Amino acid sequence: MSDQVIRSGARPFPVQAALPWLVGAGVYVLLLTLGPRLLNDPDSYSHIAVGRWIMAHGAVPASDPFSFSMYGAPWIAFEWLSEVIYAAAYALSGWAGVVALAAAATAFAVALMTRFLLRELSPTPALLMVMAAVALLAPHLLARPHMLTLPVMVAWATALVRGMDRHAPPPYWALPLLVLWANLHGSVVLALGLIGPAVLEALLDGKRSEWPRVLLRWLPFTVLGVAACCLTPYGPEPLLIPLTTLGLGDALRWITEWRPQDFGHFGTFELLLLAGIFALSRGVTLPVVRALVLLGLMHFALAQMRNADLLAVLAPLYLAAPLARQFGARAGDDAAGPARGVNLTAFNLTALGVMIVATGLALARDVRPAPQNTPAAAVAHADLATAGPVLNDYSFGGYLIFAGIPTFIDGRGELYGGPFIARYNRDLSLADLPDFLKLLEQYKFGATLLAPDTPAIALLDRLPDWQRVYSDDVAVVHKRRAASKQ
Incomplete structure (x- = not known):
């Protein structure tokens, strides 16, 4: 052949x-x-x-x-x-x-x-x-x-x-x-x-x-x-x-x-x-x-x-x-x-006509990013823009950058490196509880913004220096008590 x-x-x-x-x-x-x-x-x-x-x-x-x-x-x-x-x-x-x-x-x-x-x-x-x-x-x-x-x-x-x-x-x-x-x-x-x-x-x-x-x-x-x-x-x-x-x-x-x-x-x-x-x-x-x-x-x-x-x-x-x-x-x-x-x-x-009509209809729609990645209500209610350093959930990093709030972590893995990401996940899953407590003090967090299913939330609820100030289906916010009284 x-x-x-x-x-x-x-x-x-x-x-x-x-x-x-x-x-x-x-x-x-x-x-x-x-x-x-x-x-x-x-x-x-x-x-x-x-x-x-x-x-x-x-x-x-x-x-x-x-x-x-x-x-x-x-x-x-x-x-x-x-x-x-x-x-x-x-x-x-x-x-x-x-x-x-x-x-x-x-x-x-x-x-x-x-x-x-x-x-x-x-x-x-x-x-x-x-x-x-x-x-x-x-x-x-x-x-x-x-x-x-x-x-x-x-x-x-x-x-x-x-x-x-x-x-x-x-x-x-x-x-x-x-x-x-x-x-x-x-x-x-x-x-x-x-x-x-x-x-x-x-x-x-x-x-x-x-x-x-x-x-x-x-x-x-x-x-x-x-x-x-x-x-x-x-x-x-x-x-x-x-x-x-x-x-x-x-x-x-x-x-x-x-x-x-x-x-x-x-x-x-x-x-x-x-x-x-x-x-x-x-x-x-x-x-x-x-x-x-x-x-x-x-x-x-x-x-x-x-x-x-x-x-x-x-x-x-x-x-x-x-x-x-x-x-x-x-x-x-x-x-x-x-x-x-x-x-x-x-x-x-x-084909061109179909695309033009579809584009017009699409631009008229109110399209927004997924709610689970958009803790807008939590950020606004807890006034996180002025709360000091925020320990954020990985999936909230993109929104915080978009909102002008400095992140602890986000999707730029090449910036943070393997050890940083591994420590973050290990600590928030409470696989290393002492290191999580050390992390809270090391970075002097004024607030945390975490997904509701994060294991660390249960511990934060019990720590005397921290207070839950907001929660919904998307995010849970804790603030340091001293910071919440200011």
């Missing part, structure tokens, strides 16, 4: 040509309908606050300006561009604008993926792969910088994979995508890692005598890729952020999205994993490099739940051409030329 991708001689019919954008429009409308679901993460607050700080100061921070526990410590806003974009969307349209922006970025990424898959596969398998990808993305579809990075990731990966499929030279035209990626999100090191499979497949597809020529062809591209990733306000520092985060060690298990996959309950990830195993048992085979890529993505997804995003977005791209070579790709009949153009335009205009 030829190494070239099997394609039908028939041109795609109008619906298939418009299908990527129809799929994108459908995902966009779906995400707008689920608008509040995209605001379920406390870091959405802090990302907007950081963006507002950058716009107000006309510079990116080099040290922490938001906490009291780490104030002035070295810290970089490695997702600064995403944060500025989110802050601008919030300034223009409030939380509804933030949701619309995140939904549009995700929908565009899905449309790009669908478009690529339809070049190799017929609509049915392509749409099944897209549906699986969206299902894997669902738990992590949150208004955070990674969602703005998704279309850039897809565009970069498709440039590399298309070159692998066609035995083409390195896609130099795609290098500007790395500059954008490096300023949007700290995962840009992954973009450099994706160059590896392209080089390896080029080596394996050629004779050993051609290996030096292949390496020399890819070396300048790789060097320029590294240089592009360094074009940030912080130079190459964002490239090291993943290593800093992974360096948190055991502290990562306290953060839900960094935990390994949980197979204690049957879920989407397990369902798709079993479906993949079943497909392999039916005779699906992959070239060695594509198999290695799939195994690598599977390892990342199993190791940390958040990395299921990578499996969802990248695996279909690397699988498309091998599956097309193995099973063939069929396209429907084409319509006549002029009629095809009219119909295609009509489909695209329909």
Whole structure:
């Protein structure tokens, strides 16, 4: 069988040509309908606050300006561009604008993926792969910088994979995508890692005598890729952020999205994993490099739940051409030329119209972040802005930054470090009661703002120096008695 991708001689019919954008429009409308679901993460607050700080100061921070526990410590806003974009969307349209922006970025990424898959596969398998990808993305579809990075990731990966499929030279035209990626999100090191499979497949597809020529062809591209990733306000520092985060060690298990996959309950990830195993048992085979890529993505997804995003977005791209070579790709009949153009335009205009109407309706909605991350009533009732240092729940850190109240801890794990996070969780769970009492005195807290199910609350209720001053379903506030009498 030829190494070239099997394609039908028939041109795609109008619906298939418009299908990527129809799929994108459908995902966009779906995400707008689920608008509040995209605001379920406390870091959405802090990302907007950081963006507002950058716009107000006309510079990116080099040290922490938001906490009291780490104030002035070295810290970089490695997702600064995403944060500025989110802050601008919030300034223009409030939380509804933030949701619309995140939904549009995700929908565009899905449309790009669908478009690529339809070049190799017929609509049915392509749409099944897209549906699986969206299902894997669902738990992590949150208004955070990674969602703005998704279309850039897809565009970069498709440039590399298309070159692998066609035995083409390195896609130099795609290098500007790395500059954008490096300023949007700290995962840009992954973009450099994706160059590896392209080089390896080029080596394996050629004779050993051609290996030096292949390496020399890819070396300048790789060097320029590294240089592009360094074009940030912080130079190459964002490239090291993943290593800093992974360096948190055991502290990562306290953060839900960094935990390994949980197979204690049957879920989407397990369902798709079993479906993949079943497909392999039916005779699906992959070239060695594509198999290695799939195994690598599977390892990342199993190791940390958040990395299921990578499996969802990248695996279909690397699988498309091998599956097309193995099973063939069929396209429907084409319509006549002029009629095809009219119909295609009509489909695209329909998709655009649906998106415009959905955007208008979404912006008119009163969309707000999840109540469990928004202790607004507790902060106002207890006047925490003037209470002195506040021992806050991890999930309240984003809101406090947004409200202008210095935090003890928040979602910036790279700032606080593993030992700090581990001590915080150990003490508030009362696993080390003496150290919790030491913590209260060490930082001279004037108040605590904790989730109702925090074990430390029961102890604070019994400590003579502390008094509960507010509680609701979201948060419980204690103040030092001396501070409450002032």
